[in-house]
């Protein structure tokens with residue numbers, strides 16, 4: 001591996017080698033002067049990885065740079081920005097094939113032309129690349145009704161750390177041919193390769209989209225949410241937002257209903273007649289803005305965590321967060337669970353939070369943080385017995401030269 | 415296989431649970447697929463997860479291959495073991511360990527029969543959704559291994575969407591827990607990777623599933639068509655209208671005829687070229703509206719008539735023919751080769767025509783009953799395997815059907831798995847590099863490739879991957 005004095009010289013050499021491979025337009029430099037490859041096909045991506053593997057160069061993978069900070073130490077950057085094609089949309093099959101660097105917003109617009117959508121509303125900005133959403137498995141409030149990110153990915157093409165191209169899954173909605181390698185890439189944080197393109201499961205755009213909000217003390221809202229889940233109401237999202245995240249003075253519980261006019265109206269009527277919570281419908285022209293404020297809210301601090309809890313554990317776990325860190329910016333699935341916390345905290349506190357969470361059987365995933373925090377803590381930690389070995393061997397398989405600079409596990413686990 | 419091994423196995427499970435006599439072994443020589451057969455070296459039936467661990471540890475020590483088996487209803491020859499292997503039958507592990515109605519979770523042993531779980535949670539107003547047509551017999555362990563589907567997986571997803579956590583005995587005898595009750599993994603999604611691994615990554619000894627609330631209202635509709643093409647087009651129209659039915663199933667004339675001639679007769683019109691079963695569920699108001707839309711689409715697509723039912727008994731009658739279709743077809747000839755393939759939904763009309771051509775070309779009896787909503791075909795060939803010439807034609811026809819589905823952009827299996835039946839087709843849809851990746855992942859779990867050897871990945875077609883030992887682990 002390159003030592004730091006040699007960096008500039010090596011960087012020039014890498015730059016030249018990459019240009020020879022990808023042409024002048026395929027290579028530039030990042031803000032710190034590091035050579036950056038911008039392959040625009042999976043083949044070009046695989047070539048770059050192969051070269052890096054042979055030379056022992058460390059790779060930092062970047063999408064559109066709006067979620068994880070581009071700060072992992074590396075000899076070169078591989079960016080997916082040029083992998084931005086929406087390759088195909090098949091409305092009749094409800095399937096699209098998209099390159100990993102395409103932005104969510106570009107995809108949304110293109111699909112809307114066909115009356116389709118991808119039922120995923122991850123935290124962050126609309127410019128986020130679809131690849132980053134899949135690699136980090138960051139689902140937003142719509143996971144309540146439409147499931148986690150993995151449910152929307154039918155297949156993908158991945159370049160491994162040594163430049164092999166693996167075509168996992170397929171383009172059909174039901175498929176059990178071979179092992180389900182796609183699942184490893186969804187939420188793999190790029191530790192098992194770089195996603196080049198994906199096949200996505202689409203839905204027809206719903207006719208009606210109505211959001212109602214209730215405000216009040218947190219425990220009142222969480223208990224209202226739990227009651228709602230046990231009656232026949234089918235919200236697509238049932239999200240609890242902390243005051244800071246929602247930019248309001250109180251906690252907010254937001255219920256979003258998507259579907260046909262008749263179904264949504266029926267749900268809204270029932271919601272109104274259920275319990276003693278006061279629900280206010282958001283004006284139609286404010287719905288999109290409300291959810292986009294909530295999504296961007298998760299960028300309001302340098303660190304974002306995801307805690308795997310069920311609905312009945314939400315309150316207690318928010319207490320734990322508030323006690324160990326601070327209340328921060330919280331978005332939580334009040335019905336079916338999952339908490340996302342954004343804020344800032346020293347590494348030691350995060351480490352002890354992970355331990356405290358693990359003691360309660362709650363997995364904590366570091367979704368987003370500056371490199372020193374990622375390196376120390378790892379995206380994952382507190383593995384169950386045997387899991388660490390499996391993950392280590394899987395990484396050796398997909399990145400034998402350890403070219404991909406991804407802190408799946410932190411120094412704690414090493 | 416020698417008596418030393420039989421004794422060692424018997425010390426773990428007790429001698430009455432070790433079967434090694436020829437006659438006893440014959441029972442385990444097939445699964446639900448009549449075209450493949452193999453006699454295992456010995457069959458052993460553990461009675462607890464602990465015994466499974468002890469067995470696998472022993473087999474690791476002496477490096478003997480093993481095959482896990484549930485109910486043996488698999489349709490790809492997945493649970494067959496050769497004579498050098500030990501068949502571990504898991505049907506005695508049939509306890510429902512926990513049901514948590516509030517959290518909507520259940521933990522079960524792998525030998526629990528699918529339908530039993532749904533019955534057990536029904537009093538709580540809950541259901542375990544994946545409902546393979548074999549649900550009265552197949553096990554949850556087998557469902558996990560095959561990533562089984564069923565009619566109601568169109569709206570609610572297949573097995574993988576309902577499994578949150580697994581306790582697994584790895585082929586070296588070590589035990590690990592994957593996933594969490596909440597559904598959020600501790601690390602990469604190893605539960606997702608394990609589901610569908612066809613018994614080649616280890617044995618699942620405890621399975622925690624997600625339960626769903628029973629829908630408030632359900633409407634079942636039966637429509638009959640004078641052409642298969644019109645029925646296929648109706649399927650596409652329903653889906654692209656933005657309606658996701660709970661189930662959307664098709665049966666062709668041959669299938670309807672078999673059902674109506676059997677004791678399962680359900681009153682389906684025998685002169686129809688195809689019938690569609692559409693089930694909608696959800697809130698009563700929404701279901702009513704959607705039912706109207708679906709009925710209009712069906713009629714516009716050329717349905718001669720649409721019958722509709724809401725009450726449980728009436729719906730069951732509409733479903734009866736579909737549920738018993740395999741049983742009814744089984745009466746036509748001694749053997750039934752149930753095939754499984756997928757095409758993009760828009761390719762349905764074309765592929766149904768092609769299957770009909772193949773049927774004529776090979777002079778076979780093919781009936782189709784399948785999950786039309788997700789393009790998951792089941793062309794079923796009735797034949798007599800004692801006639802080698804027919805058996806050969808069956809194999810050729812299956813091959814041609816698979817080729818046609820792959821050419822249409824589809825897959826060689828939607829829910830029955832690759833097993834030993836579809837090894838040859840794997841290179842049609844995966845390149846050597848990807849097959850190599852699959853094999854390499856398998857070796858992560860099973861370096862010696864002793865768990866269910868020879869299935870799923872055609873080893874000769876793989877590009878070699880070297881698993882490098884590094885300091886990382």
Ligand SMILES: Cc1cc2nc3c(=O)[nH]c(=O)nc-3n(C[C@H](O)[C@H](O)[C@H](O)COP(=O)(O)OP(=O)(O)OC[C@H]3O[C@@H](n4cnc5c(N)ncnc54)[C@H](O)[C@@H]3O)c2cc1C
Nearest residue numbers: 484485486487488492547553555556559562563613618829
């Ligand atoms: C009439 C009929 C209808 C069917 N309908 C459907 C359908 O609608 N949808 C569908 O998906 N399938 C269907 N099937 C196929 C079959 O029922 C499923 O594949 C089922 O999941 C197999 O379960 P089993 O318990 O019989 O498993 P088996 O056939 O015994 O085994 C199947 C595979 O699972 C492995 N295995 C079993 N238990 C474990 C375990 N605990 N850990 C690890 N590996 C294990 C075995 O090694 C083998 O590879 C049908 C079959 C029949 C005969």
